[in-house]
Amino acid sequence: MSKESGKLGDFNSDPEKIKIAIIKAKFNSDITDEMANKSNKRLLELGVNNIKNFEVPGSFELPYACKKVINDFDGIIAIGCLIKGETDHYKYIAQFSTYGIQKIAIEASKPIIFGILTVENKQQALDRIDRSITYAENAVEMICNY
Numbered sequence: 001m002s003k004e005s006g007k008l009g010d011f012n013s014d015p016e017k018i019k020i021a022i023i024k025a026k027f028n029s030d031i032t033d034e035m036a037n038k039s040n041k042r043l044l045e046l047g048v049n050n051i052k053n054f055e056v057p058g059s060f061e062l063p064y065a066c067k068k069v070i071n072d073f074d075g076i077i078a079i080g081c082l083i084k085g086e087t088d089h090y091k092y093i094a095q096f097s098t099y100g101i102q103k104i105a106i107e108a109s110k111p112i113i114f115g116i117l118t119v120e121n122k123q124q125a126l127d128r129i130d131r132s133i134t135y136a137e138n139a140v141e142m143i144c145n146y
Contacts, residue, residue, distance in 0.1 A: 008046075008137060011144035015047035018143045021073045022051065023065045025080035025116075027058035031125045035079045035115060035132035042136035059116050060093050063100025070108045075143045077135045080116040081125050094118045111142035 020043060024036040036053065043051055052073070056065045059080030066076050078101055084090045097116055105112040115135040119125045 008141070011140065013144045015140050015144060016049055018048055018074045018140070019050040019052075019072070020048055020139055020143070021054060021069050021076045023054045023056060023062055023069070023076060023078050025057070025059045025062060026055050028081035028083060028125070031081040031117065031122075031129060032079050034129050035081070035117075035135075038130065038132045039077050039079065039115070039136045042133040043140070046136060046140045048136075048140060058093070059097045062097055062116070063104055066101060066104045066112055070104060070110055070112070073110070075111040075113070075139045077113045077115050077139050079132070079135070082116060082118045083122055083125060084118075084120050090118075111139060111146070113139045113142070 022036050022039055024032050026032065040051060054065055054069065056062055059082055062078045062080055066078055070076060080097065082090050082094050098114065101112050101114055113135045115132060117125050117128055
């Protein structure tokens with residue numbers, strides 16, 4: 001499958017039959033709301049009709065929420081936005097959110113698409129919002145083909 005939108009290959013199973021959760025961090029909601037909306041829209045375009053949306057306070061809470069709902073879904077898109085500040089807080093949240101999401105995906109043998117932006121400033125986050133449609137494409141590819 002191509003990473004470019006609109007150039008996806010064939011799926012081994014029907015996207016209409018899959019169930020996906022989008023779990024979005026509310027922190028930096030001006031960014032994460034738009035990311036979740038674009039992912040949701042793209043899932044619908046790909047034929048996914050069974051989508052449930054959840055919210056958590058921040059990116060650090062994403063792994064916990066993923067763990068709580070993973071058994072009810074074929075896959076998850078975890079969405080957050082970490083913008084580097086003046087302290088090391090950003091580094092630890094990024095590191096442990098990444099590790100937690102990966103650990104849960106491997107343990108559950110289900111895909112969790114990592115949609116956490118880790119950027120130096122808000123402009124970098126704004127510049128990357130449109131890339132969130134690939135989270136939907138990657139989720140459908142992983143669920144339908146693996």
